[in-house]
Each structure stands twice: as C-alpha cells, then as structure tokens.
Amino acid sequence: MSLPFATTRTLKKIPRPEIASHDRPGDSWLVIDSIVYDVSTFADFHPGGAGILLEYAGKDATEAFYGLHRHDVIVKFGPRLAIGTVANESPKVVNTVGAFSQVPYAEAPQVRKGFAQLPYYRQSHEDVRNFMRQFVEENVREEATLKEETGEAPSKELVLKVAKAGIFQARLGPGPHQEYLSQLGFRLPCGITPKEFDFFHELIVTEELARTGMPGFFDGLGTGLVIGLPPVINFGHPSIKERVVREVLSGEKSICLAITEPTAGSDVAGIRTTATLDESGKYFVVNGTKKWITNGMWADYFSTLCRTPGGMTMLLIPRGEGVEAKPVRTSYSAAAGTSYITFENVRVPVSHVIGEVGQGLKVTLTNFNHERWFITSEVHALTRYVVAECIKWTNQRKVFGTPLISQPVIRQKLARMISNVEADCAWLEALTHQMMHMTYNQQAEHLAGPLGLLKFKVTRTAALVSDEAVQIFGGRGITRTGMGRVIEQFNRFYKLPSVYGGSEEIVADLGIRQAMKKMPNEKL
Numbered sequence: 001m002s003l004p005f006a007t008t009r010t011l012k013k014i015p016r017p018e019i020a021s022h023d024r025p026g027d028s029w030l031v032i033d034s035i036v037y038d039v040s041t042f043a044d045f046h047p048g049g050a051g052i053l054l055e056y057a058g059k060d061a062t063e064a065f066y067g068l069h070r071h072d073v074i075v076k077f078g079p080r081l082a083i084g085t086v087a088n089e090s091p092k093v094v095n096t097v098g099a100f101s102q103v104p105y106a107e108a109p110q111v112r113k114g115f116a117q118l119p120y121y122r123q124s125h126e127d128v129r130n131f132m133r134q135f136v137e138e139n140v141r142e143e144a145t146l147k148e149e150t151g152e153a154p155s156k157e158l159v160l161k162v163a164k165a166g167i168f169q170a171r172l173g174p175g176p177h178q179e180y181l182s183q184l185g186f187r188l189p190c191g192i193t194p195k196e197f198d199f200f201h202e203l204i205v206t207e208e209l210a211r212t213g214m215p216g217f218f219d220g221l222g223t224g225l226v227i228g229l230p231p232v233i234n235f236g237h238p239s240i241k242e243r244v245v246r247e248v249l250s251g252e253k254s255i256c257l258a259i260t261e262p263t264a265g266s267d268v269a270g271i272r273t274t275a276t277l278d279e280s281g282k283y284f285v286v287n288g289t290k291k292w293i294t295n296g297m298w299a300d301y302f303s304t305l306c307r308t309p310g311g312m313t314m315l316l317i318p319r320g321e322g323v324e325a326k327p328v329r330t331s332y333s334a335a336a337g338t339s340y341i342t343f344e345n346v347r348v349p350v351s352h353v354i355g356e357v358g359q360g361l362k363v364t365l366t367n368f369n370h371e372r373w374f375i376t377s378e379v380h381a382l383t384r385y386v387v388a389e390c391i392k393w394t395n396q397r398k399v400f401g402t403p404l405i406s407q408p409v410i411r412q413k414l415a416r417m418i419s420n421v422e423a424d425c426a427w428l429e430a431l432t433h434q435m436m437h438m439t440y441n442q443q444a445e446h447l448a449g450p451l452g453l454l455k456f457k458v459t460r461t462a463a464l465v466s467d468e469a470v471q472i473f474g475g476r477g478i479t480r481t482g483m484g485r486v487i488e489q490f491n492r493f494y495k496l497p498s499v500y501g502g503s504e505e506i507v508a509d510l511g512i513r514q515a516m517k518k519m520p521n522e523k524l
C-alpha cells in the first residue's frame with residue numbers, strides 16, 4: 001500500500017468498529033483517507049483547536065480534513081500520528097509530489113496523457129524535465145517554502161547543489177558561451193552537450209523551478225546570475241572573466257545586474273550613476289544609487305551601468321569599500337534579495353570595464369530579449385501552477401453541500417483562466433522555436449516586438465488568474481498560510497513582472513512600433 005508519507009512504524013490493520021470506540025478526549029482516533037491517526041495528545045496542539053478536531057474522534061474525517069488542509073499537512077504530521085490503516089481499504093488521494101499531475105491542465109500539453117508529442121521536443125527535453133522535477137522536489141521545495149516566508153537567502157548548501165547539477169549554467173541559455181563554459185569544466189544537466197542544448201531545455205529548467213509557486217525564492221536562487229553574468233561572459237576583460245565566471249557558476253560567489261535607479265527604470269538612458277577616471281587613469285570612481293536590484297542583498301559582484309564622459313559604460317563592481325546594499329521591501333518576498341545599492345567613491349580598476357567604454361547601453365540591450373523571454377517563462381509556469389491549485393480546490397471544497405466546481409460561475413472562471421494559459425503556452429513555444437532558428441541579429445529584428453507582446457500577454461493573464469483565483473479561494477486567497485497560500489503569494493507577486501524587464505506599456509508599445517516599421521503601403 002502506498003502511503004503519502006514515509007514511516008518506519010508498522011501500521012496495523014484496524015477494523016472500523018474498533019476505530020469508532022476511540023471517540024473521546026484523551027482517547028481519540030480518526031480516519032483520513034483510510035489511514036488511522038491517534039490525535040489524543042495532538043488535539044491540544046491542533047492549530048484549528050481541539051474542539052473541532054474531537055468532533056471527528058472515532059469517525060472518518062477525510063472530507064472535513066481536505067476542506068480545510070493542504071495535503072502537505074498529512075505528509076508532515078502523518079509519520080508522528082499514524083497508527084494504522086483501515087482494514088481492507090487503501091488510500092485514494094493521489095500523491096503527486098515529484099510526479100506528473102493528472103489534474104486537467106496542470107501540466108504543459110507536452111507531458112499530458114493522450115496528447116501527441118509536440119515537434120519542439122526530443123528525448124533530451126523529457127530527460128531534463130524528469131531530472132528537474134525530481135531535483136526540485138528533493139532539494140528545493142521545502143527550503144523555498146520556508147525561505148519565502150522568512151525572506152532569507154538560499155542556503156549555501158543548496159546553491160552549491162544547484163551549481164553542481166548544471167542548473168545555473170542551463171539558465172544562461174544556449175549559444176557559443178556554452179562551449180566556453182564547457183571548456184572551463186562546467187557541465188549541463190543530464191549530460192547534454194553545448195551543441196545539443198537549446199532554448200527548450202532552458203524553458204523547461206525555468207518552468208520546473210517556478211513550479212514551487214515561490215517566486216521570491218525562485219528569483220533569489222540565481223536570477224541575478226541569469227541577467228548579471230552574461231555581460232561578463234560575452235564582454236568581460238580576459239584578465240577577470242575566467243575567474244569571475246568560475247566563482248559564480250560554481251556557486252562560490254554571486255552576481256547581480258544593477259541598471260535601474262530611483263529616477264530611471266524603463267528609460268535606461270536616464271541613469272545618473274557616474275564613473276569617472278581618477279588621475280592615475282587606472283581606476284574609475286563610481287558614485288550613485290541603484291534600486292530594485294534582484295539578489296543585490298548578497299551579491300559579491302554588481303554588473304553596473306554607469307554614466308561616463310560621452311556615453312555609458314558597464315563596470316563589474318566587486319562588493320567592497322563604498323558599496324552598501326539595503327533591502328527594498330517589495331510586495332512579494334525578501335527571499336529575492338531585492339535591494340537599494342549605494343556606491344560612494346568606489347574605486348574600480350579599468351580592467352573591470354565590461355565591453356568598451358561608452359558602449360554600456362549596447363551591452364545592456366544585448367541581454368534584454370533573453371531576460372524578457374525568461375521572465376515570461378517563469379510567469380507562465382506560475383499561472384499554470386495557480387490554475388492547477390484552483391482546479392483542485394474547486395473539486396475539494398464543498399459549499400452548500402456540493403463541490404465548488406458544480407457552480408457554473410466557477411466553471412466560467414476556470415474556462416477564462418485555462419484558455420488564456422493554454423494560449424500563452426502555445427505562443428511561448430512558437431516564439432521559443434523561432435529563437436532557436438534565428439541568429440542574434442535576426443532575433444533583434446524579428447523577435448524583440450513579438451517577445452514584448454508575449455510578455456505583455458502573459459502578465460495580463462497573470463492579472464486575470466490572480467484575480468479569479470482569489471475569488472475562488474475567498475478568504476483563503478488572502479491568507480498567507482494554509483489552503484490558499486500559493487494564491488495569496490501569487491497575488492502579491494504578479495504585478496512585479498508587469499513592471500520589471502520592461503513595463504507592460506513599454507513592451508506592448510515596442511511590439512506595435514516594431515511591427516509598424518515593416519508596415520507596407522497597403523491600403524484598405
């Protein structure tokens with residue numbers, strides 16, 4: 001018999017009449033999904049109160065339990081409280097931790113039972129998906145759930161594991177840099193070669209990490225690297241590049257991208273942080289402030305866009321004298337390490353220039369498409385995850401004696417959410433396919449606009465999904481613990497990606513402006 005938790009105890013078979021005789025305070029057993037729990041001592045510690053729990057002493061509490069608790073309560077408390085199983089019965093609740101869910105629309109079409117294989121995917125993509133699903137369940141989910149609340153950085157132990165598994169490297173996407181990283185001894189997950197590795201592998205890695213439903217922790221675990229390291233890999237001075245890449249990709253040190261300022265966001269050209277050469281000509285002296293810098297709280301390096309005479313220059317600034325990071329208290333979670341950075345007379349060697357002096361904007365823009373695409377992948381995976389939570393809840397929660405799903409108004413809400421998420425998925429896959437068949441310059445010409453529109457679409461879907469999900473979960477959707485915690489978390493998060501990486505207005509406008517550049521003189 002498969003139990004929802006691991007236990008070293010031998011669980012005896014108990015007939016229902018025997019269970020019914022343990023029906024009073026101090027001697028209370030109850031049944032949840034055919035497993036018998038002795039709650040005699042636990043009752044006084046039950047967060048919902050002893051009274052309501054003891055109403056079920058001697059009885060089957062399955063339906064009442066799943067109307068009020070997430071399955072993970074059983075996973076956590078089961079080993080302590082379970083004493084047996086009901087004779088001739090076995091658990092019916094499906095435990096999908098680490099497995100692929102059969103809940104309708106919970107998984108991408110590619111892994112949906114009965115669906116044909118999509119042309120974008122090969123066996124190596126499924127290998128990466130299986131590997132990531134297991135890796136996340138075994139190593140990430142528990143810590144993510146804890147740290148999302150406490151707002152702490154990922155543990156060193158986890159960072160090193162992620163690095164060793166090649167996950168940081170995979171999040172940097174395909175390209176010639178993968179060959180360089182492999183020459184440095186870094187390996188992609190599942191033994192994939194740099195040549196084989198493509199955007200669909202990266203998409204899967206991002207989606208699987210996002211499926212913890214903990215976006216703050218997701219960002220804490222390497223988003224700074226995804227946007228901060230590419231400038232160093234692609235444009236770093238040979239004298240520092242290899243050392244920094246080794247330190248960051250091995251998990252020993254961390255990096256972030258520092259562009260945005262209190263007075264300059266989507267209008268990057270408006271930044272005010274200055275870097276001026278000192279008298280020796282060997283150092284830049286940096287002064288200024290950066291705001292909303294993901295991972296900045298614990299980053300060792302800051303890929304920082306500065307104003308230099310005649311233009312803008314990106315500098316790799318190590319944490320040190322004159323660099324100070326303070327937390328920015330955003331609405332999602334401090335686990336992302338979002339920070340306010342001040343640079344006061346920070347001396348940076350000229351070898352730390354990333355790219356050419358005066359070419360900082362070009363270096364910055366180089367990574368924009370990839371950044372927008374990866375934000376879109378993360379948000380899309382989260383919307384699917386939230387929809388799956390809603391589908392499960394509407395089946396498990398009973399109102400006026402019937403499950404929520406039996407209400408037409410609820411089914412309308414699910415239909416709106418699902419149809420948007422499925423459409424986003426198809427568009428995301430179609431553009432990802434295009435990215436694989438275009439050079440960098442072709443992508444800039446043909447895909448910057450569509451990727452902007454896709455990001456706009458997915459963050460609009462996120463707004464709809466969050467809104468409907470809260471309505472479906474009611475009070476639980478605005479409560480940080482218990483049944484609706486994923487919904488509440490998502491509700492605090494979904495506005496962030498609609499403003500960072502190019503606000504909805506900016507990316508939507510980019511999409512249309514880019515299309516209009518190619519508008520033929522065609523008349524109605």
Ligand code: HEM
Nearest residue numbers: 037047048052053056061064065068069070073077482483
């Ligand atoms: C093995 C049995 C049980 C365990 C281990 C357990 C554990 C918990 C825990 C950890 C919570 C905190 C909220 C959460 O994390 O979801 C909770 C809340 C609660 N529990 Fe239980 N529980 C059990 C059975 C029951 C039963 C049979 C009932 C009867 C209806 C019940 C009623 C409640 C209520 C009303 C709350 C408060 C829910 C809320 O705040 O919305 N529990 N329980």
